[in-house]
Amino acid sequence: MKPSKSLLVIDDDKGFCASVRDFFRDREFTTVTVQSGREGLDWCTANRAEVILLDQKLPDCEGAQLCAPLLAKCGEAKIIFITAYPSLDHAVQALRRGAHDYLSKPMELMELQLAVDRAFRTAQLERVEQLQQLHTHRESRHSIMIGESGGLLGIARLVELAAATRAPVLITGETGTGKNVVAKAIHYRGPDPSTPFVDANCGALPENLIESELFGHERGAFTGAHAVHKGLFEMADGGTLFLDEIGEIPLHLQAKLLGILDHGTLRRLGGETGARIDVRVVAATNMDLEKAVEEKKFREDLYYRLSVLRLHLPPLRERTGDIEELSRYLMKDIAPDQELILPDKELHTLCAYPWPGNVRELKNILERAIILRTGGTIYPSRLLEPRAPAAGPGATAPLACSPSLPILPLDDMERLHIVKALAAFDHNHTRTAEALGIARSTLLRKLDQHCLKPGDSK
Ligand SMILES: Nc1ncnc2c1ncn2[C@@H]1O[C@H](COP(=O)(O)OP(=O)(O)OP(=O)(O)O)[C@@H](O)[C@H]1O
Ligand SMILES: [Mg+2]
Known part of the structure; x- marks a missing residue:
């Protein structure tokens, strides 16, 4: 899939453009290069750039003069100004006109990478800040906590x-x-x-x-x-x-x-x-x-x-009284326009399940049951993983208590267990992390630590 974010390079040095394109290949953004100020402005009229690398010396204008018109078109863009001259004057001018950062040519590619990554991050944070303002009202509605009169009363x-x-x-x-x-x-x-x-x-x-x-x-x-x-x-x-x-x-x-x-x-x-x-x-x-x-x-x-x-x-297995209300709320949240039926027998099975991934797991199961349904009735219990009672605190995972297994260093044991869990969940990181009772980010770090580089993450 084509990344949705863009880095626009406005520079008439074709060699530089090619090496930037090459360096940022396979990143989560697309690198687009143009050779003149005019082309840069035209591109920004039809597209949105998150980060712009802008050269000072362009065939049709001075880069610093282009900052304001570029920002008028792509208001949220972060401009990194590039000057080939030791003098700081141009950079100062560009910063005054709204550039976010500057670099001097020749530059180390790592220096460029750091500046570009930071600019993308700033653009993203600013967007988050704006979105937060916009969504305050909606978020307030999302601060609904189901179970306030039941298991979450306290x-x-x-x-x-x-x-x-x-x-x-x-x-x-x-x-x-x-x-x-x-x-x-x-x-x-x-x-x-x-x-x-x-x-x-x-x-x-x-x-x-x-x-x-x-x-x-x-x-x-x-x-x-x-x-x-x-x-x-x-x-x-x-x-x-x-x-x-x-x-x-x-x-x-x-x-x-x-x-x-x-x-x-x-x-x-x-x-x-x-x-x-x-x-x-x-x-x-x-x-x-x-x-x-x-x-x-x-x-x-x-x-x-x-x-x-x-x-x-408290974990969901200790507040099974909330499962019915949570399920009804989550079903409405997932499919707001559908009148779905969750049979009593299904509900009983859900209440008896240990839910190691807690409400998130319940939500995932309901989501899948809604997608897979053929009529108006959903059968989430058919999608529950058959589990050993590994979920309860203090319970021992079957692998760990297998008598045939030699005593291994804890680190190797952890690695083995992760490999097993990954295989059981078809390398789906979210579900593997849920089953292991850790955050997805923790799982990714552990994969790195155990040299189990993520394959196709899901
Ligand atoms: N009481 C609740 N009412 C409504 N939805 C809930 C409730 N508790 C959890 N959820 C839903 O369950 C999912 C998981 O919740 P959340 O992300 O807050 O868990 P968490 O404890 O922060 O998990 P983690 O430790 O993995 O970060 C979310 O989709 C959330 O909306
Ligand atoms: Mg969380």
Whole structure:
């Protein structure tokens, strides 16, 4: 499939264009090259560029002059200005006219890659910020938590309490129990739902970028940091920062996070002074944080600072009373225009199932049952995986207790178990992660760690 994002290169140096195209081949964006300012403007009239590499010397104009007309057509584009001259004048001019960053020719391809990746990321974050404003209203409706009068009654009370304060909240619970749903509910039921809700998944942020993504950086903070970069903390100023998978945040950044929570000030990477910041932090994890504290992988002081309010979401198998209401709600959510029937017998089977992937698994099963139905009645129980009672806490997976298996190092055991799970779920990462009771991002990291490079992920 053709990527939907584009990098536009406006440069009359055909050799440079070819090497950029070649270098960025197989990336998640398309690289388009044009040789003149006119062609660049024409392209932006009919298409949308996320990032533009703009050369200073073009046959029909000066690159710096092109910044404003390009931005008039592609308002959200991030322009990286390229100057072949040692003088900074052109770059300064371009930055004044709205360019996002600049590079000088000749440049290392890695330097170019860093600048392009950062520009795409900024464009994406800005879009997220705008979308967040636009969708505040819709999101408020999505902060519906089914089970508030049943299995989540106690949680619902805590959500109301948390929504009324700015104190940090720690949400724990197995994968798929609804931690994201609860985090949103806390924000959108608060006094000002129009303030930003920024979702930062610490497990998904690349390790080398996590610090600047969270805390931002100043110009010149590190090689390639040509422009000031606003971090997710700043984007959440006045609202809520949801630190998902908080257990994945590296130890050296935990102290910095603690400092922000304690002092309410943020210092960007490479910055000299801190600025006041008003962010309510909601953190979530499906990791055993207490154990991580014991093992010195998570700072004890940060753990206590984050868990001023603590919400633990019970697994679905411990609140089977919610399954009927959840199923009806999810069925309507998946197929709003259909009048679907879920027979009582089906419901009983669903209630007896251990749901290792919790509500997410229930949703997936219902989705598949709706797609596969022939009439108006759905039979989700036929799609349930036949399982050993591996789901309950403390239960032992069949592989681990097989007497014929020699005692293997834990690491090898984990690798074997992952390989087995991948095969069982046809290499579908989402379902494999669910069955293993870990986040998808954790699974991807483990695949990397065990040199089980993802094949065709689904
Ligand atoms: N109480 C609920 N009411 C309605 N929908 C729910 C509820 N709990 C979970 N869901 C739905 O189940 C799915 C999984 O929920 P969510 O992403 O919040 O889980 P999670 O605990 O954050 O999982 P993970 O640990 O894997 O990140 C989502 O589609 C969510 O909308
Ligand atoms: Mg989550």
